Structures are given as C-alpha cells and as structure tokens.
Amino acid sequence: MSTEKNLYTISVYTENNIGLLNRISAIFQRRHINIESLNTSPSEIEGVSRFTIVVNMTEENIKKIIGQVEKQVEVIKAYYHNDNEIIYQESCIFKMRSDLLFDEREIQNIIKESNARIVTVNKEFFVIEKSGKKEEIELLYKELSSFGIMQFTRSGRISVTKQEMKISTLLETYNN
Amino acid sequence: METQTINKKQKTTKVTERISGSEAIVRCLIAEDVKIIYGYPGGAIMPVYDELYKYQDKIHHVLSRHEQGATHSAQGFARISGKVGVAIATSGPGATNLITGIADAQIDSTPMVCITGQVASHLLGSDAFQETDIVGISTPVTKWNCQVTKAADIPAVLAKAFYIARSGRPGPVLVDITKDAQFEEFDFSYEKCTKVRSYKPVPKTDVKSVEAAAKIINAAKKPMIVWGQGVILSEAEEAFKAVIEKAGIPAAWTILGASAIPTSHPLNVGMVGMHGNYAPNILTNECDVLIAIGMRFDDRVTGDLNKYAKQAKVIHFEIDPSEIDKNVKTAISVLGDAKASLALLLPLLDKKSHADWHQKFKDLYAIEYEKVIKNDIHPTKGGLTMGEVINEINVQSKGEAAIVTDVGQHQMIACRYAKFNKTKSNITSGGLGTMGFGLPAAIGAKMAAPEREVVSISGDGGYQMTIQELGTIFQQKAAVKIVVLNNEFLGMVRQWQQLFFDKRYASTEMVNPNFVAIAEGYYIKAKKVTKREELAAAVEEMMASKEAYFLEVCVEKENNVFPMIPSGASVSDVRLE
Numbered sequence: 001m002s003t004e005k006n007l008y009t010i011s012v013y014t015e016n017n018i019g020l021l022n023r024i025s026a027i028f029q030r031r032h033i034n035i036e037s038l039n040t041s042p043s044e045i046e047g048v049s050r051f052t053i054v055v056n057m058t059e060e061n062i063k064k065i066i067g068q069v070e071k072q073v074e075v076i077k078a079y080y081h082n083d084n085e086i087i088y089q090e091s092c093i094f095k096m097r098s099d100l101l102f103d104e105r106e107i108q109n110i111i112k113e114s115n116a117r118i119v120t121v122n123k124e125f126f127v128i129e130k131s132g133k134k135e136e137i138e139l140l141y142k143e144l145s146s147f148g149i150m151q152f153t154r155s156g157r158i159s160v161t162k163q164e165m166k167i168s169t170l171l172e173t174y175n176n
Numbered sequence: 177m178e179t180q181t182i183n184k185k186q187k188t189t190k191v192t193e194r195i196s197g198s199e200a201i202v203r204c205l206i207a208e209d210v211k212i213i214y215g216y217p218g219g220a221i222m223p224v225y226d227e228l229y230k231y232q233d234k235i236h237h238v239l240s241r242h243e244q245g246a247t248h249s250a251q252g253f254a255r256i257s258g259k260v261g262v263a264i265a266t267s268g269p270g271a272t273n274l275i276t277g278i279a280d281a282q283i284d285s286t287p288m289v290c291i292t293g294q295v296a297s298h299l300l301g302s303d304a305f306q307e308t309d310i311v312g313i314s315t316p317v318t319k320w321n322c323q324v325t326k327a328a329d330i331p332a333v334l335a336k337a338f339y340i341a342r343s344g345r346p347g348p349v350l351v352d353i354t355k356d357a358q359f360e361e362f363d364f365s366y367e368k369c370t371k372v373r374s375y376k377p378v379p380k381t382d383v384k385s386v387e388a389a390a391k392i393i394n395a396a397k398k399p400m401i402v403w404g405q406g407v408i409l410s411e412a413e414e415a416f417k418a419v420i421e422k423a424g425i426p427a428a429w430t431i432l433g434a435s436a437i438p439t440s441h442p443l444n445v446g447m448v449g450m451h452g453n454y455a456p457n458i459l460t461n462e463c464d465v466l467i468a469i470g471m472r473f474d475d476r477v478t479g480d481l482n483k484y485a486k487q488a489k490v491i492h493f494e495i496d497p498s499e500i501d502k503n504v505k506t507a508i509s510v511l512g513d514a515k516a517s518l519a520l521l522l523p524l525l526d527k528k529s530h531a532d533w534h535q536k537f538k539d540l541y542a543i544e545y546e547k548v549i550k551n552d553i554h555p556t557k558g559g560l561t562m563g564e565v566i567n568e569i570n571v572q573s574k575g576e577a578a579i580v581t582d583v584g585q586h587q588m589i590a591c592r593y594a595k596f597n598k599t600k601s602n603i604t605s606g607g608l609g610t611m612g613f614g615l616p617a618a619i620g621a622k623m624a625a626p627e628r629e630v631v632s633i634s635g636d637g638g639y640q641m642t643i644q645e646l647g648t649i650f651q652q653k654a655a656v657k658i659v660v661l662n663n664e665f666l667g668m669v670r671q672w673q674q675l676f677f678d679k680r681y682a683s684t685e686m687v688n689p690n691f692v693a694i695a696e697g698y699y700i701k702a703k704k705v706t707k708r709e710e711l712a713a714a715v716e717e718m719m720a721s722k723e724a725y726f727l728e729v730c731v732e733k734e735n736n737v738f739p740m741i742p743s744g745a746s747v748s749d750v751r752l753e
Contacts, residue, residue: 014374015373015374018323019311019312019315019321019322019323022312022315023315023316026315026316030316063501064498064501064502067497067498067499067500067502068498070497070498071496071497071498073319073320073340073372073374073375074320074374074375075374076373076374171373
C-alpha cells in the first residue's frame with residue numbers, strides 16, 4: 001500500500017443528526033489530520049445526509065479513518081476516493097466594484113474565458129460566480145485580484161463518484 | 177396461526193398512559209430490567225429523583241459520594257454481571273464529573289447508560305446556572321449520546337441508548353434530558369429497541385475467513401493465542417476453551433481478558449504486555465501463527481509494533497471492523513461475535529498437542545519463577561511484598577473471589593498473581609488506567625453479585641482519589657473487602673523515576689493519613705498489618721467478615737514490578753530485573 005500522501009475525497013452517508021458533525025470532525029482532530037474542505041448536504045436518498053470531506057493523507061491511514069467514521073452509530077457508510085475516481089467541483093463568489101465593469105474591458109474577457117457568470121449587478125458592486133476545479137478558481141482569483149476584490153469566498157468540494165455507491169441497497173438490507 | 181394474529185393485534189394497539197417525562201425515565205429503566213442505579217441528585221435532575229422516591233421498591237438508587245464514583249460503580253456492576261450499568265447525575269458539574277468514568281467505559285468497552293439532567297430547553301446556550309454542554313463534552317468518549325428536549329422522545333431515546341450500550345462492542349451512552357422535558361406530560365408507552373438503521377453491531381462472519389483461519393492454524397507448528405475481553409463480553413468462554421483444548425494451543429491473556437478461563441488451566445500461559453509473563457512475551461516473537469481473539473493490540477500489549485510478531489501470520493477474531501489492521505497487519509481477519517466465530521472454527525480444527533512448543537513456555541516460566549515470582553509471592557526476607565498479600569488472598573479465597581483493582585503497581589501484581597476460577601472475576605481499569613477506579617467499582621460488583629466475595633485492592637495513591645466512597649459502602653452496607661497495599665509512594669511512577677529518571681522522585685512520595693482511623697470513621701471494621709507473621713491471620717479475619725472490612729498492609733516501599741517491557745521497547749526485550 002502506498003505510504004505517500006494523496007488527496008482523498010471521503011463521502012459519508014449518515015442519518016441527519018445534530019451532533020454528528022462534531023463526532024465526525026473529532027475523529028480527524030484527535031489524529032491531527034487537517035480537513036482541507038468539508039461540505040454537508042442532503043443526499044439522493046430522502047432523510048439521509050452526505051458529508052464530503054477532503055483530506056491529504058496516506059491510503060493506509062485513510063482506511064483506518066474510514067473505519068473510525070463507519071464505527072459511529074449514525075453513519076450508514078463511508079467511502080474514500082482519489083481524484084480520478086470522482087467528478088468534483090468547487091464554487092466561489094467574488095464581489096467587485098461596479099465601475100470596473102465599465103472601466104476595465106479586460107474583466108469582461110476574464111469572466112467569459114473562465115466560464116464564470118455574473119450573478120448580479122447594482123450601482124456599487126457586481127458579483128461573479130464560478131464553479132470548477134480548485135486550480136481554475138485559483139487562476140480566476142489571481143486574474144481578478146489586480147483589480148481589487150471587495151469580497152471572496154470559496155465553497156468546499158462536492159463530488160459524485162464514477163462508480164455506484166449502493167447506499168439504497170445497503171439501507172434495504174439494514175431494514176431487513 | 178391463531179397466536180400470530182394475536183401478536184399482530186398486540187403490536188398495533190399500543191397501550192399508553194399519560195405521565196410526566198421524569199416518571200417515564202424511571203418506567204423506561206424498569207422496562208429495561210434495571211434494578212440498581214448509581215447517582216447523585218441536583219437541581220436539573222430533581223424531578224427524576226422525585227419519581228425514584230415513588231418507585232423505590234422497584235429501583236434501588238445508590239447515593240454515591242461523587243459522580244465519578246457513581247460511574248465506576250456502574251462499571252463494576254456491568255463488568256461482573258454483563259448487564260448495562262446505569263449512572264445518573266445532575267447538569268453542569270454533576271455531568272462533567274461523569275466524564276472520567278465514561279472515558280474509562282469507552283476504552284474498556286463497558287456497557288453503561290448515563291442519564292444527566294439539563295437546564296430547561298429555553299435556557300440552553302444562555303450560560304444558565306449549572307448549564308454545560310455535556311453532549312459536546314462527552315461526544316469523543318461515548319459510543320453514542322443524545323439530548324432530549326421533549327418528553328415524548330424519552331422512551332425511544334432510552335430504548336436506543338440501552339440497545340446501543342449493550343450490543344456489538346459495548347460502550348457508554350449518555351442521554352441528557354432537559355428539565356422541562358422531565359416535567360412535561362405525554363402519552364407513555366415503551367418498546368424495546370432491537371435495531372438502528374445505520375448501526376450494525378455484529379458484522380456477519382464470513383465462513384470462508386474461518387476456513388482460511390483453520391487452515392493456517394492446522395498447518396502451524398508453533399501457534400499461540402492472545403485473547404482479550406472480547407471472549408468475556410461475548411460469553412465465549414466455553415467455546416474458547418474447546419478451541420484451545422482441541423488444537424492444543426498455548427493461550428495468553430491481555431489484562432482485560434483475565435479470568436475468561438481458570439488461571440490453573442494447563443493451556444493458560446499467563447499475561448502478555450508490559451508487566452506480563454516472560455514466556456508469552458518472548459514467544460510472541462517466536463510463534464509462527466498468532467491468533468488474536470477479542471483484543472485490540474494496545475501499545476501496552478505490543479510494545480514496539482515494528483518488532484512485534486513480525487515472523488508470525490496473524491489471525492484476528494474481532495467484532496469491531498475498525499480494529500482490523502489498526503495496529504497489527506493481519507493475514508486473516510475473522511469479523512463477528514467471538515462465540516459464534518469460535519463455534520464455526522472448532523469443527524475445522526485438527527486435534528493437536530504441540531508438546532515441544534509447550535515445553536518452551538514451561539522452561540521460560542521456570543526462569544521467571546526463579547528470578548521474579550518466587551521472591552514476589554514467597555519472600556523470606558525484607559518487608560512485606562504485594563505479591564505475598566495477593567497470594568494469601570488466593571489461598572484463603574481458593575480463587576473464588578472477584579478481584580477489583582485500581583491502577584499502578586498493585587494492579588499489575590494483582591493481575592499477575594491472582595487466581596481466578598470463574599469468569600468475570602477480574603475488574604480493573606485497563607485502557608484508561610484510571611486511578612480511583614477500584615473502590616467504587618468494587619461497590620458495584622458486590623451489589624451486582626452479592627453472593628460473591630469481592631475484594632478491592634488499591635494502592636495508597638489511587639485509594640485516596642475516591643476514598644469518599646467509603647461513605648457509600650457504609651450507607652449501603654456493601655460487604656466489600658478493601659485492601660490497601662501501602663508503600664507510601666505512587667509506586668509505578670516511582671519505579672519509572674528510578675529506572676528512567678535517575679531516581680529523581682518528583683512528587684511521588686505520599687505522606688499518608690491514618691487509614692484505619694478513616695475507615696473506622698465510616699464505622700467499617702479495620703486493621704493494619706506491618707509484619708509478615710500477622711498477614712495470614714489478618715486476611716483470614718477479613719475474609720471471614722460478613723460485612724465490609726478494611727485491611728491496610730504496609731509493604732516494602734521501593735519494590736519494582738518485573739518482568740517489564742520498557743516503554744517503546746520490543747516484547748522480546750522484556751526484562752526480569
């Protein structure tokens with residue numbers, strides 16, 4: 001098994017429970033594992049939540065982490081995948097001064113070429129939204145930063161796997 | 177067919193009764209067959225205590241002298257009986273005082289349900305009097321926890337709590353209930369929990385893995401078993417004995433596995449780990465197949481993992497999938513309940529004796545006996561030793577007593593030398609190493625098994641951490657036999673200071689009170705022994721006592737526990753002196 005560190009995306013299917021985020025993040029904190037990003041959302045199954053956690057670690061250690069996560073009573077199933085096994089996206093939002101839109105023609109080109117979109121424009125500011133890979137977002141940030149960014153925020157990674165994760169089947173077997 | 181329809185009918189027509197949340201809590205406990213609980217009252221849990229007053233003919237509440245004592249008593253109760261121990265406390269400090277016991281139960285897989293009162297739900301998060309986020313605090317040390325703010329949720333949550341605490345790999349569960357939920361009235365009915373959708377307590381045993389394990393075991397020339405508490409928790413003792421007897425495999429135990437088979441069993445080769453026996457430690461690095469059953473390769477067992485059983489094929493029988501390959505890489509892992517897995521394994525095993533291999537254990541035992549054991553349990557000169565006290569208790573109890581220990585030198589000596597005839601007889605704090613565990617745990621053990629002799633053995637340090645529980649012993653008339661092995665030191669730390677810190681005895685010397693006077697202050701019969709010739713008679717008097725009895729034995733101040741694997745060293749580096 002590889003002992004070199006890699007970026008892994010962990011998908012955790014859980015019951016929707018108030019304390020569970022605390023319980024899961026404690027597993028990482030206790031072992032000094034930095035969470036690169038974390039996202040929680042509903043999943044494709046009604047009443048089941050999905051955590052998407054990105055970490056940088058060895059495969060040997062991530063297997064142990066998955067074991068600890070799955071051990072939690074309200075966790076249905078946890079998986080880990082490398083970047084080749086998933087389709088993933090992040091999203092970001094920039095708030096910028098509106099006059100730039102008219103004074104700096106280049107901004108329009110940057111928005112167009114980076115496949116970003118303008119969400120809203122008013123007298124004082126306009127808002128750009130962009131979804132994509134981390135590198136694309138970082139590039140856009142670099143390109144826009146010289147014009148002055150009023151606010152910037154980026155979301156955690158969300159992903160779907162190329163292979164099927166048989167959660168529904170699993171839940172049926174639990175019910176029987 | 178007729179009975180089936182009746183059953184169906186019963187299921188659909190729920191009988192409900194309008195009662196308060198606090199009464200519901202007590203009724204849930206009764207429905208779970210709880211007869212004894214340990215706790216301490218306070219503001220946020222008062223409605224429950226009011227109901228306990230009304231139901232005192234059904235549930236006996238034991239007033240501990242500190243909430244930590246309540247948890248350890250509940251643990252002692254659970255460990256000797258196999259049932260869920262219950263502790264109850266108020267909010268704030270009452271709840272935080274439970275944490276040490278909860279952490280202990282978590283790492284030693286002890287089934288326990290803790291119920292805490294909480295401030296009223298409209299005050300949550302307002303820094304109200306005695307408000308603390310006990311659900312947040314207890315999260316890393318509980319198997320599951322939950323806060324209840326509505327009375328109607330109480331039955332389902334408590335049913336789930338008991339189910340989770342006792343099923344699979346057991347553990348502690350905390351349920352925090354706000355005061356308004358305790359007062360609120362609702363239509364009560366109780367249904368036991370038998371499953372939780374996301375929770376699979378016992379993984380299915382793969383028959384193929386058992387077959388593969390059997391194949392390796394049958395081909396082994398020098399097989400060795402290390403068993404842990406899993407054998408006791410799954411009540412697999414008989415199946416386990418059948419397996420080792422048929423396959424002729426020497427079997428060693430972790431500290432929590434002690435007593436699963438009698439000490440005198442010819443295949444029982446002693447304890448593994450830091451202060452374990454010489455033979456099983458040395459031969460861990462010589463066996464060709466190492467079969468681990470219901471144990472988790474704790475660092476106190478394995479020493480340096482890079483030099484642990486590297487030559488051996490490791491087979492791991494385990495109920496908790498996260499333990500597989502966590503510390504030691506396995507050739508074969510058999511998931512599932514130990515009792516069920518061992519029952520599948522037994523018919524697949526060849527009958528063997530491995531006589532030459534056994535002889536190696538006997539030879540190494542002879543060396544250990546000569547260098548360590550003889551002087552520990554039959555000393556001829558110097559002050560009294562801890563070992564000879566344990567030996568005297570063995571002789572007089574004939575190995576029938578349950579031995580409850582605290583943490584430190586006396587614990588290692590007691591676990592090394594205590595004779596156990598019956599399972600669930602060794603009650604100690606293994607994983608967490610909680611000083612102060614012993615005395616309150618002995619109370620719980622004695623109350624769960626009043627027919628058994630329960631001997632609490634502590635050092636002078638740990639004893640004083642929960643010494644207030646003498647009050648509980650007195651009030652409950654719990655006939656616990658209390659032995660304090662007094663060396664006027666925090667002995668285990670002192671031993672490390674001697675060996676690894678050039679004898680700089682920083683804060684390990686204890687200036688002790690008059691322990692006999694303290695016990696007598698609680699109206700407990702008490703005696704102090706300082707001379708070898710007084711020991712046998714004093715132990716005899718203690719064992720003959722029908723009520724609680726305190727015996728202080730002043731032992732040699734600076735004796736060390738050997739064998740010893742220095743921290744971080746390999747099991748083969750086990751030292752005899």
